[in-house]
Amino acid sequence: MSTDNLFLRASNLTKRYGVDGQDQHPVTVLTDVSIQIDSGQTVAITGASGSGKSTLLHLLAGLDGPDAGSVIIDGLSMFDLDEAQRCLVRNQKLGFIYQSHHLLKEFNALENVALPLRVAGLKISQAQTAAYSMLTSVGLADRAKHYPSQLSGGERQRVAIARALVHLPRYVLADEPTGNLDEVTADEVSDLLFELSNKHDIALVLVTHNRDLANRASRQLTLSNGLLTGSNGLLSS
Numbered sequence: 164m165s166t167d168n169l170f171l172r173a174s175n176l177t178k179r180y181g182v183d184g185q186d187q188h189p190v191t192v193l194t195d196v197s198i199q200i201d202s203g204q205t206v207a208i209t210g211a212s213g214s215g216k217s218t219l220l221h222l223l224a225g226l227d228g229p230d231a232g233s234v235i236i237d238g239l240s241m242f243d244l245d246e247a248q249r250c251l252v253r254n255q256k257l258g259f260i261y262q263s264h265h266l267l268k269e270f271n272a273l274e275n276v277a278l279p280l281r282v283a284g285l286k287i288s289q290a291q292t293a294a295y296s297m298l299t300s301v302g303l304a305d306r307a308k309h310y311p312s313q314l315s316g317g318e319r320q321r322v323a324i325a326r327a328l329v330h331l332p333r334y335v336l337a338d339e340p341t342g343n344l345d346e347v348t349a350d351e352v353s354d355l356l357f358e359l360s361n362k363h364d365i366a367l368v369l370v371t372h373n374r375d376l377a378n379r380a381s382r383q384l385t386l387s388n389g390l391l392t393g394s395n396g397l398l399s400s
């Protein structure tokens with residue numbers, strides 16, 4: 164496969180809410196936002212609450228559609244695909260980490276981590292072997308049979324990281340992955356995220372309010388008034 168188009172590129176994304184005539188107060192959240200994420204890059208996106216960070220991540224993952232613009236993932240134009248095809252691209256290429264873990268409560272940690280592999284069609288035994296290995300990488304081998312309700316907040320977030328990385332996607336999109344954790348646990352969770360992304364050559368797009376965390380990324384961007392810009396001169400590419 165050609166390596167020419169191995170990047171995630173969003174071009175001229177515009178997103179408005181409340182333009183369907185029902186809402187008296189339409190808001191334009193993103194205006195003409197463009198960003199390219201290359202293989203293995205780490206990119207931090209900061210911005211005030213309500214500035215559109217989650218909206219942007221959802222668009223990058225094709226979880227929501229823009230009013231204008233495109234998202235191309237390794238040569239595949241997400242909004243020209245149908246929903247089933249988008250799901251396939253997400254399953255093959257992306258991992259998503261939410262601020263609160265979004266684990267399935269009726270599945271134990273191992274089953275949660277195995278999910279992307281099951282969706283990809285792996286047999287249970289193969290999926291669970293790989294899931295156990297990833298759970299071991301996040302230090303939770305001994306919690307494999309625990310259900311989300313039996314795990315601490317930091318442990319749940321580590322399971323969520325294992326689930327986002329288990330299928331070795333090319334891109335992980337993380338929405339304030341440490342936002343609900345105390346400082347020490349947040350540091351541990353972000354160490355893991357950077358360490359594992361680096362080990363598996365996964366590009367990481369990280370939304371965070373935490374300046375220290377943002378500074379660990381190779382590029383820092385800020386969303387403000389619908390525009391995405393490099394912040395404090397640190398933009399490296």
Ligand SMILES: Nc1ncnc2c1ncn2[C@@H]1O[C@H](COP(=O)(O)OP(=O)(O)OP(=O)(O)O)[C@@H](O)[C@H]1O
Pocket residue numbers: 180181190192210211212213214215216217218219
């Ligand atoms: N489904 C929706 N319908 C209408 N407005 C929405 C919807 N989702 C988000 N918004 C609005 O879009 C703006 C951006 O929301 P978004 O969740 O992307 O912000 P954010 O930067 O992630 O904020 P936070 O840091 O608080 O998570 C907000 O003003 C919000 O009220």
Ligand SMILES: [Mg+2]
Pocket residue numbers: 216217218338
């Ligand atoms: Mg958000």
